[in-house]
Amino acid sequence: MAKMAPDQIAERLDAFETRCRQLGLPLTTQRHAVLRAVLEHHDHPTADQVLETVRDRVPGISRTTVYRALDTLVALGFVRRLHHAGPSARFDGQTHRHHHLICDKCHKVIDLQDESLDRLHISEVHAEGFQIEDFSVHFMGICRACRRSEPS
Amino acid sequence: MAKMAPDQIAERLDAFETRCRQLGLPLTTQRHAVLRAVLEHHDHPTADQVLETVRDRVPGISRTTVYRALDTLVALGFVRRLHHAGPSARFDGQTHRHHHLICDKCHKVIDLQDESLDRLHISEVHAEGFQIEDFSVHFMGICRACRRSEPS
DNA sequence: TGCTATTTGCAAATCAGTGTCAAGAAGGTC
DNA sequence: GACCTTCTTGACACTGATTTGCAAATAGCA
Known part of the structure; x- marks a missing residue:
């Protein structure tokens, strides 16, 4: 599963900022960081794995916020939610089919x-x-x- | 989506009884009722929806038992477990390809x-x-x- | 800077599923 | 039918994942 290229990540983050402004949705540090974390993952991280990654950049972020940010991103179509066999949902910034x-x-x-x-x-x-x-x-x-x- | 015909349900229940005897697996009221409930559902119930349906026939049945019966039925191939359809697993009594x-x-x-x-x-x-x-x-x-x- | 709507973080609640264990059937045997 | 062994059931506690309620903090804007 190929990791997303840095410039492609930047492009997606830009698109997200634009979309937020369009919708009047506050563009918070947390949401930005959550999207970035998902895009930087080459696999399909669980919410907790995203949390862990995000904490490198936003140390104080809470688990709840990550869950809510992921919900928002899924609703806007920037992230896909995958249900595998395990108990936890997984998230995917790439939209490749598998x-x-x-x-x-x-x-x-x-x-x-x-x-x-x-x-x-x-x-x-x-x-x-x-x-x-x-x-x-x-x-x-x-x-x-x-x-x-x-x-x- | 076609609901399973009564005689087809009866046939499957018979097959289950036969299989249990073959394997020396005790044929309990609970297991029987759980299979019946899944077969009677025209949609794809979650474990808790199965529980609700089963309680009409076996009022005292516990949640744990329904989970275990579903596990058994899946293992024997009488019921199929669907992940990927949301946060909770769903069950399907149809065994032909669809x-x-x-x-x-x-x-x-x-x-x-x-x-x-x-x-x-x-x-x-x-x-x-x-x-x-x-x-x-x-x-x-x-x-x-x-x-x-x-x-x- | 100040206002307002939205978001955040925390704690508590809920949801889905599992583990434990004593009491209770099922399926044989006499 | 009584008896015995084995597997199953039900009650309860418990785990991990996710959601909810609410007060404090922040983004976007005048």
């Missing part, structure tokens, strides 16, 4: 990049009033580790 | 039958030791109801 391998035994979720899967014909899907933004393919099966340990 | 529309706002899950999606070339997927049994395509977006109420 798929999942889900183990039926241990419930582990493995991310999968596959270009051939990305070319799905969404338009053909009969979606009755549902406005489709994106999709992801979930593969169910048994992971390598579980296959080894339990060759049932 | 796809999902997931609302980003209200986290509702709508079943989708689409033959064209079923013809995905699994073999092309680079699955590193993962043995793929089945797949399902998840479409994320905004459902009709949420679009009406919040035309942002």
